[in-house]
Amino acid sequence: MMQEYLQSDYPLDNMYATEEWITENQTLLRKKKLTAVEVTTRELEQISSLTTPNKVVALAKMQAIPSLKAMESLLVKGLHLALENIQDPGNLGTIIRTADWFGVDSIICSEDCVDAYNSKVVQATMGSLARIKIYTTELSSLFEKSPLPVYAATLEGENIFNQKLLKDAIVLIGNESKGISDELAQLAHKKISIPRFGKAESLNASVAAAVILALFRKG
Amino acid sequence: MMQEYLQSDYPLDNMYATEEWITENQTLLRKKKLTAVEVTTRELEQISSLTTPNKVVALAKMQAIPSLKAMESLLVKGLHLALENIQDPGNLGTIIRTADWFGVDSIICSEDCVDAYNSKVVQATMGSLARIKIYTTELSSLFEKSPLPVYAATLEGENIFNQKLLKDAIVLIGNESKGISDELAQLAHKKISIPRFGKAESLNASVAAAVILALFRKG
Numbered sequence: 001m002m003q004e005y006l007q008s009d010y011p012l013d014n015m016y017a018t019e020e021w022i023t024e025n026q027t028l029l030r031k032k033k034l035t036a037v038e039v040t041t042r043e044l045e046q047i048s049s050l051t052t053p054n055k056v057v058a059l060a061k062m063q064a065i066p067s068l069k070a071m072e073s074l075l076v077k078g079l080h081l082a083l084e085n086i087q088d089p090g091n092l093g094t095i096i097r098t099a100d101w102f103g104v105d106s107i108i109c110s111e112d113c114v115d116a117y118n119s120k121v122v123q124a125t126m127g128s129l130a131r132i133k134i135y136t137t138e139l140s141s142l143f144e145k146s147p148l149p150v151y152a153a154t155l156e157g158e159n160i161f162n163q164k165l166l167k168d169a170i171v172l173i174g175n176e177s178k179g180i181s182d183e184l185a186q187l188a189h190k191k192i193s194i195p196r197f198g199k200a201e202s203l204n205a206s207v208a209a210a211v212i213l214a215l216f217r218k219g
Numbered sequence: 220m221m222q223e224y225l226q227s228d229y230p231l232d233n234m235y236a237t238e239e240w241i242t243e244n245q246t247l248l249r250k251k252k253l254t255a256v257e258v259t260t261r262e263l264e265q266i267s268s269l270t271t272p273n274k275v276v277a278l279a280k281m282q283a284i285p286s287l288k289a290m291e292s293l294l295v296k297g298l299h300l301a302l303e304n305i306q307d308p309g310n311l312g313t314i315i316r317t318a319d320w321f322g323v324d325s326i327i328c329s330e331d332c333v334d335a336y337n338s339k340v341v342q343a344t345m346g347s348l349a350r351i352k353i354y355t356t357e358l359s360s361l362f363e364k365s366p367l368p369v370y371a372a373t374l375e376g377e378n379i380f381n382q383k384l385l386k387d388a389i390v391l392i393g394n395e396s397k398g399i400s401d402e403l404a405q406l407a408h409k410k411i412s413i414p415r416f417g418k419a420e421s422l423n424a425s426v427a428a429a430v431i432l433a434l435f436r437k438g
Binding site for chain 1: 223309313316317318319320321322323345346347350351380413414415416417418419420421422423425426429430433434436437
């Protein structure tokens, strides 16, 4: 995961690693013009909150959140994912990783989503946090002005299998148990639903996001 | 979740619940010809390993695993999911829930998968374990005799977006980090892959299973 950060544009401030790790990753470190401070495994255990043994720790600043105005200018083309009130860090991390796989241009979180820099989220992203642009904003203001159509995933939406899915769009995924709020559902241009063939009451939020992104990419 | 078990065919042996829960669920209990033993919330806390408060506990037998011969006779039509060495209980639980959503006819686990009756799996299935048939067997013997084609999900497979996906098939998903073993990959009739548009190294196993099942159902 740390190697993915070193290969990305994400700025890292300080690094602390074992002698072995520094030796193995010298080329990568040099490319990024970083020097890692050598520490022992015991010291790493004391620094980190992880229970599994690790060889390296880095300090990095969170990405600055652009203004709503700047964000609007980004949302004129491409595929974007909007998340309302996603609470489970594992879900958010998996969604970020999946969005990275499907080459989503940005993720826009509502202000009540779990923090994208929560340590459980960071781990579940498997390094994708280094590449994906994540913004936090009030989604209703953004949707009101959005030039891109917003597709809201709801249990009562139209069967996504029969829809023509535009290349440039925003996909909205809601809270794990409550789904999308009425306010945002009303602002969406289209409500879509993954058809159910069996009897489960719902799909996990990260699973629903993945299926919808795949279908958008298939077109 | 317990209501889903009561509405399913899954046999429950003993139930222990609060007075309130018993009153609220009398119709369901009567239908299933079950009597719940009344216990206090404090007693439930002592019985259960869950940290969140709950109102009911049930004892149920694990489903009997049919013989390989009986299993073969089931695998002549329909959509089935085979899992090799899935280790994370959350992943297995989410896969079971997703399989239930997409109306998968059965799930066949390799012998080195995490136990489907692990308490974390049971919780992540959100009740779907009551409805989905889950078998455990040596997958290679089964695939050798399978009249249904086996589609193996690998990073090097053919782009699934361009494939004609048969209605009757077995979808094989491999281990979270190692993927599908060479032995099983060789026995598969087709290797398929979810195309990557971004830079993530891989997809979560439960996410990959969901995307592939959705595409099979879309046809």
